[in-house]
Amino acid sequence: MATDIEHHTLSVLVENKAGVLARIVNLFSRRAYNIYSLAVAPTEDERFSRLTVVVDVDSAPLEQIVKQLHKLINVVKIVELDPSHSVERELMIATVRCPGDQRHQVTELVRIFEGKILAVNQQALTVSLEGHPSKVDDFEEMLRTFGISDIQRTGRIALPKLDRDAGKLRAVKNKSA
Secondary structure (H helix, E strand, O other): OOOOOOEEEEEEEEEOOOOHHHHHHHHHHHOOOEEEEEEEEEOOOOOEEEEEEEEEOOOOOHHHHHHHHHOOOOEEEEEEEOHHHEEEEEEEEEEEEOOHHHHHHHHHHHHHOOOEEEEEOOOEEEEEEEEOHHHHHHHHHHHHOOOEEEEEEOOOEEEEOOOOOOOOOOOOOOOOO
């Protein structure tokens, strides 16, 4: 499990071109920087993709990692996301061994964590949970007591929190009144 002291979350906006992800991963590999989590997808503008990279700062100082990323030509913008000022999510899908006598316990756990049951057979359930990484960690830990046969996690995705004042409307006076 990651702590915010050891790991930092970077949101990296890059040009959506072939080979960009490979160049970024190669940079981390060449410099022996440890990637704790990596997620990438196109943005609302098809010209760009956003990488959410959770980096291990024990492998290199954060400033050095950012400096090296900025040297890559396809990197447009890098923002470090403060956990207290960002929204973070992760998705986990797990198959849990669950004979009939334990089924109720597992389904109750899924309900408590607000997860979903995706598939069922006589001996197992496949469940999913989306939420803050710490919630996903807690859910995974609880499922382990039943026995996880398969598990996949997406890695962290994150965006800055919205400014609460930005959405406020101001009154407009009617000139004809």
